[in-house]
Structures are given as C-alpha cells and as structure tokens.
Amino acid sequence: MKIVYLLALGLLAGCTQEPPTGAQLFADNCTACHGTDGTGSGWVASGLERKPANLTTLSARNKGVFPMERVLSTIDGFHRNPAFETAMPEFGSFFSGPMDQIELDGVMTPVPEPLLLVAEYLRSLQTE
Numbered sequence: 574m575k576i577v578y579l580l581a582l583g584l585l586a587g588c589t590q591e592p593p594t595g596a597q598l599f600a601d602n603c604t605a606c607h608g609t610d611g612t613g614s615g616w617v618a619s620g621l622e623r624k625p626a627n628l629t630t631l632s633a634r635n636k637g638v639f640p641m642e643r644v645l646s647t648i649d650g651f652h653r654n655p656a657f658e659t660a661m662p663e664f665g666s667f668f669s670g671p672m673d674q675i676e677l678d679g680v681m682t683p684v685p686e687p688l689l690l691v692a693e694y695l696r697s698l699q700t701e
C-alpha cells in the first residue's frame with residue numbers, strides 16, 4: 574500500500590514540475606498591464622504614461638500577418654522601437670530555457686521555449 578502512496582506522490586510531484594503553458598506565463602507576467610483579455614485593460618494600465626498595447630490586434634495592425642519577430646524581440650527586450658515605453662519590463666532572462674528552432678523571415682532561428690510559448694499564446698488571441 575505504501576508503495577502506491579509513494580507512486581502517487583511521485584506522480585503529483587512530477588505534475589507540479591510541468592513547464593507552464595503560454596497562457597499561464599501570460600497570466601502571471603503580462604495581465605497587470607495588458608489585461609486578462611490582452612486588450613490593454615490591466616489594473617496598472619491607468620497609472621502608465623503610455624497605454625499598454627492591445628495584444629489582440631497585432632495581426633490586424635500588420636496587414637493580417639502575426640508579427641512574430643517583432644513580438645519576440647519586444648517581449649525579450651532584444652530589439653525595441655527607440656520610443657518604446659520603458660515601463661514594460663524586458664523578459665529576456667526571465668523567459669530563458671531550452672531552445673526551439675523556428676523560421677523567422679526564412680531563417681531558422683533559435684528561440685527560448687518559454688518566450689515562444691507566450692508569443693504563440695498571443696497569436697491565439699488575434700481577432701483576425
């Protein structure tokens with residue numbers, strides 16, 4: 574019997590170590606500003622000089638194409654528009670992890686998995 578309990582405990586421990594999903598990473602790190610729906614309606618948004626971007630219209634504002642490269646580099650802070658609001662933290666070191674390979678502008682590019690998960694979650698929020 575004890576063995577069964579130990580196995581069950583082991584399974585539970587295994588579950589809690591599952592890497593978080595893109596939705597969870599977004600909920601934990603982004604919703605304060607961008608809102609739970611991604612439209613920019615987070616609870617700290619009104620205190621910011623510049624309104625957090627509406628993350629559900631990224632494709633709509635980019636001729637119907639999800640701007641993957643811009644999204645990745647904006648989140649990790651690798652490359653941002655010089656006029657970008659500094660209130661948004663750079664998540665580069667926070668979203669580090671095992672590398673995935675994705676194609677960006679025809680070039681296979683290594684991207685840390687947690688960063689990619691968040692970006693894919695944003696893609697799923699697009700209204701068009």
Ligand code: HEC
Binds near residue numbers: 603657
């Ligand atoms: C402290 C508030 C804050 C937090 C937390 C925050 N952001 Fe932002 N974010 C902003 C603001 C403000 C802007 C608009 C900046 C500008 O236009 O100058 C922005 C812009 C963006 C953009 C660019 C949108 C575009 O139109 O190009 C993306 C993508 C983005 N945020 C994703 C995220 C993600 C993903 C997270 C969580 C990992 C996050 N942000 C966390 C405040 C925040």
